[in-house]
Amino acid sequence: MxxxxxxxxxxxxxxxxxxxxxxxxxxxxxxxxxxxxxxxxxxxxxxxxxxxxxxxxxxxxxxxxxxxxxxxxxxxxxxxxxxxxxMQDWEGEIVLGVPHDVVYPVIPRVMKKMQRDFPRVRLQLLSSYTAELKSLFARGAVDVILTTEAEPAEGGESLLDVPLRWYGAPGGTAWKSRPLRIAFSRRCGFRPVAVSLMEREGFEWELAVDSESDRTIEVSVSADLAVTPVLEGHAPAHFEMVPPGVLPELGMQKVCLYASGARPRILEPLLEMLRCEFQTLRPRTDIAAQ
Structure with a gap:
């Protein structure tokens, strides 16, 4: 050669x-x-x-x-x-905030690509709840955040529409109980959505688990002690979707993107990767939503 x-x-x-x-x-x-x-x-x-x-x-x-x-x-x-x-334009640190429930499968792929293509850029991941991430973003503590919400606020960009579903233990029966036993994290943004729906439809339910810890929620649900709302396609491996039509439909949520305008050049490759990676999830979620 x-x-x-x-x-x-x-x-x-x-x-x-x-x-x-x-x-x-x-x-x-x-x-x-x-x-x-x-x-x-x-x-x-x-x-x-x-x-x-x-x-x-x-x-x-x-x-x-x-x-x-x-x-x-x-x-x-x-x-x-x-x-x-x-070039120094491609050097520095980016703090990326992501809700716990949408870290997989996109974020590990994005972080790997950023490390490969921009080795002088340090991408720091912060995982928390949407409300907390938006508060940090407003204070300038993070550069880019993803959120899960019904509609993006001012300055937000919708990347993906995802159905919110009920999940329980594989082969479990907790979804059959009446009142329905539900596990909620205290800071989960889906909690007011589900509670409002249940009350509007007059569906009998009770709070089985009320915790600050997502791990506690996961253990309780996987032990078939309760059900919980999760974005379709983003549930832990030890969860199983409740059969559709049995419980009240929870509607759709959006994965939204917010970016600081302070350092647009260093942020733009990351934003484009996030857009492209979530784009790959659209066919699957669109089909599932139907």
């Missing part, structure tokens, strides 16, 4: 854009003879004539035209890699 030299390709692109070696040499801050030598070396390596020198100016041969598109991409990729790894 023979390797093409980026410096040589850069000279070739400059000559093609400038229409001549002399002007290209000025753009590259090189001598005319140095640029000519690089072009000659490139033609010898490929064993192809890339420039037509028969006229007054310099034009590309068919082979040169074909090479030009590849050369541009290679030079641009080289410059992008160098910029991302060395």
């Amino acid at each position: 023979r390797n093409l030299d980026i410096t040589t390709l850069r000279s070739f692109v400059a000559v093609a854009d400038a229409g001549g070696v002399t002007r290209a040499a000025g753009f590259l801050n090189l001598t005319q003879s140095a640029v000519s030598m690089q072009l000659k070396r490139l033609e010898e390596m490929l064993d192809l004539a890339l420039l037509d020198r028969s006229g007054r100016g310099v034009s590309l041969t068919p082979a040169g035209e074909q090479l030009l598109a590849y050369a541009r991409r290679m030079v641009e990729l080289n410059d992008e890699i160098y910029a991302r790894l060395t």
Whole structure:
């Protein structure tokens, strides 16, 4: 295998854009003879004539035209890699706040990609409840947050619509009990949604578990002591969805994105990754919602 030299390709692109070696040499801050030598070396390596020198100016041969598109991409990729790894614009710390129930499966993938593509950027994950995350964001303590709410507030961007479902233990019977035994975290944003629905429909229920700890809720539900509302597709592995139509429907929730405008350049790659990753979940949730 023979390797093409980026410096040589850069000279070739400059000559093609400038229409001549002399002007290209000025753009590259090189001598005319140095640029000519690089072009000659490139033609010898490929064993192809890339420039037509028969006229007054310099034009590309068919082979040169074909090479030009590849050369541009290679030079641009080289410059992008160098910029991302060395420029201070791509260096610093980002604090990302995410609710417990939407950490998987998107956030580990995003963090891995950020580490790979922007190794000089430290992405710090903070997991909490939506209300707490919005409070921290308002105080400037976090740079980017995801939330789960019925509608985004001002400045928020909706990434995904997800059905809110009832979950219990695999093969469990807690969902059959009346009054329905429910486990709620005290700070869970889905709690007022579910309570309001149950009261509006006159559905008999009781608070079986009231805890600050998500782990306590998980243990209680997986032990078949109660049911709890969870976003579809984001439930723990030891939960099972209650058969649809048995309990009151909980409607839809949105995964929303909020970003600080303080450092847009360093944040933009992260925001784009989050948008793309949640986009991949849409077909599955759309089908499930039907």
